[in-house]
Amino acid sequence: MSNLYKEITINGLWKQNSGVVQLLGLCPTLAVTTSAVNGLSLGFATALVMSAANGSVSPVRQFVPNEIRVPVFILVIAALVTVIDLSINAYAHELHKVLGIFIPLIVVNCIVLARVESFAAKNPTLPSMLDGFMMGSGLMLVLGLLGAIRELLGKGTVLSGLDLVFGPAAHAFMWTSVDYHGFLLAVLPPGAFLGLGSLIALRNWIELRKTASHQSAVTSTQSATSH
Amino acid sequence: MATHIIKHALKTSVAMLAFAFVGTLLLAYVFIATRPPIEASEKEARLALFKQILPEKNYDNDLLSSQVRIAPNALLGNRLPSIANVATFQHKPAGVILEAVAHDGYSGDIKLLIAIRADGSISGVRVLAHKETPGLGDYIDIAHGNWIKLFNDESLQKTPTEKWQVKKDGGQYDYMVGATITPRAVVKAVLKALQYFEMNKQTLFAPSAN
Numbered sequence: 001m002s003n004l005y006k007e008i009t010i011n012g013l014w015k016q017n018s019g020v021v022q023l024l025g026l027c028p029t030l031a032v033t034t035s036a037v038n039g040l041s042l043g044f045a046t047a048l049v050m051s052a053a054n055g056s057v058s059p060v061r062q063f064v065p066n067e068i069r070v071p072v073f074i075l076v077i078a079a080l081v082t083v084i085d086l087s088i089n090a091y092a093h094e095l096h097k098v099l100g101i102f103i104p105l106i107v108v109n110c111i112v113l114a115r116v117e118s119f120a121a122k123n124p125t126l127p128s129m130l131d132g133f134m135m136g137s138g139l140m141l142v143l144g145l146l147g148a149i150r151e152l153l154g155k156g157t158v159l160s161g162l163d164l165v166f167g168p169a170a171h172a173f174m175w176t177s178v179d180y181h182g183f184l185l186a187v188l189p190p191g192a193f194l195g196l197g198s199l200i201a202l203r204n205w206i207e208l209r210k211t212a213s214h215q216s217a218v219t220s221t222q223s224a225t226s227h
Numbered sequence: 228m229a230t231h232i233i234k235h236a237l238k239t240s241v242a243m244l245a246f247a248f249v250g251t252l253l254l255a256y257v258f259i260a261t262r263p264p265i266e267a268s269e270k271e272a273r274l275a276l277f278k279q280i281l282p283e284k285n286y287d288n289d290l291l292s293s294q295v296r297i298a299p300n301a302l303l304g305n306r307l308p309s310i311a312n313v314a315t316f317q318h319k320p321a322g323v324i325l326e327a328v329a330h331d332g333y334s335g336d337i338k339l340l341i342a343i344r345a346d347g348s349i350s351g352v353r354v355l356a357h358k359e360t361p362g363l364g365d366y367i368d369i370a371h372g373n374w375i376k377l378f379n380d381e382s383l384q385k386t387p388t389e390k391w392q393v394k395k396d397g398g399q400y401d402y403m404v405g406a407t408i409t410p411r412a413v414v415k416a417v418l419k420a421l422q423y424f425e426m427n428k429q430t431l432f433a434p435s436a437n
Contacts, residue, residue: 034361063242064242064246065238065239065242067239068239068242068243071243072242072243072246075246075247075250076246076250078250079250079253079254082254082257083253083254083257086257086258086261086265087257087261089261089265089268090261090264090265090268091264093265093268093269093271093272094272097272154361154362155362182362184360184361184362184363187361187362188360188361
């Protein structure tokens with residue numbers, strides 16, 4: 001059983017990462033990642049929505065007639081997104097001003113419906129919730145990393161605006177490079193495409209190296225046994 | 228066969244209705260539960276913004292509830308009726324906070340909040356919303372620079388109309404090279420708001436005189 005959970009975690013964070021492998025949910029990935037805090041916050045909201053959506057669809061999956069499963073899933077997702085949108089507006093107002101229009105857009109993020117449809121509709125509640133959370137966290141990592149890269153190149157800071165989430169005390173966590181005027185392109189839309197492209201390339205490179213070293217290890221043991 | 232189809236259709240639509248009903252209930256509950264904190268934080272955010280441009284010591288009325296409706300006006304650039312907040316001190320007019328919109332920015336409208344004292348001088352200006360290029364035209368926003376403070380204490384009396392321009396056009400306002408369109412639009416919008424104030428101060432301050 002714990003193997004299942006481990007597999008779900010690895011799938012969500014690395015193997016099937018929605019940001020750099022499945023390439024689902026590109027709209028927020030490209031649009032929101034102008035800073036690390038923006039990326040991480042939206043990623044976190046997505047992870048929350050995904051685990052809640054998976055967790056609420058899974059227990060009622062046998063009551064959902066097959067023909068209307070997509071409308072029902074969308075309804076559940078849209079309701080949850082609105083709940084989270086209202087809650088962020090109520091309890092983290094400053095953050096809501098920054099993320100504003102992107103939170104309602106979580107509804108149309110394909111990855112949410114994709115996980116509900118392909119995982120929660122077929123699996124028990126607990127694994128479904130974990131799957132949603134891990135898939136969302138995988139996206140959050142990509143959003144955060146991409147946001148940090150673009151922010152660092154574009155503005156010379158990392159984690160600026162953290163005080164919008166955690167109050168003025170968090171301002172101390174912001175890191176600023178010395179006297180750097182910023183490379184504007186990184187913050188503009190092209191920077192999002194270039195950054196995401198680089199991240200995908202990096203992930204593929206790591207994966208290729210892993211399989212290459214694995215293969216060479218296999219061939220070397222084979223040659224060793226054959227001799 | 229036909230009854231089977233009807234039965235199946237009924238079952239499906241009942242299920243859909245049930246989900247829609249539960250979803251609606253949940254939304255209604257959360258909407259009602261989060262409304263007070265949302266309203267409170269919106270009010271607080273607005274008041275905090277007001278404080279930045281019109282210090283609290285200048286007025287003693289409830290600024291948020293002392294509102295005047297303003298019809299769409301070319302000088303203010305609003306295409307929909309907007310709200311002006313009138314500040315009074317000991318029942319005498321102290322100032323007004325106007326919303327102005329500049330349509331001639333580099334990309335999209337620039338929404339401004341302008342606080343004008345009763346004597347016609349500017350107490351402060353802030354950008355409420357803009358879509359100017361990040362890192363280039365966004366220095367009009369207080370989060371990215373102090374440029375907007377150039378307007379503090381300016382007035383039509385102090386600065387003649389022809390000086391209400393960026394330096395490049397022969398005026399007195401600094402700008403950043405490579406981003407002239409943005410400050411040009413803001414300077415023009417502030418000037419027009421002042422002109423609007425001069426023409427309409429009687430009406431603006433009329434209710435507070437009672």
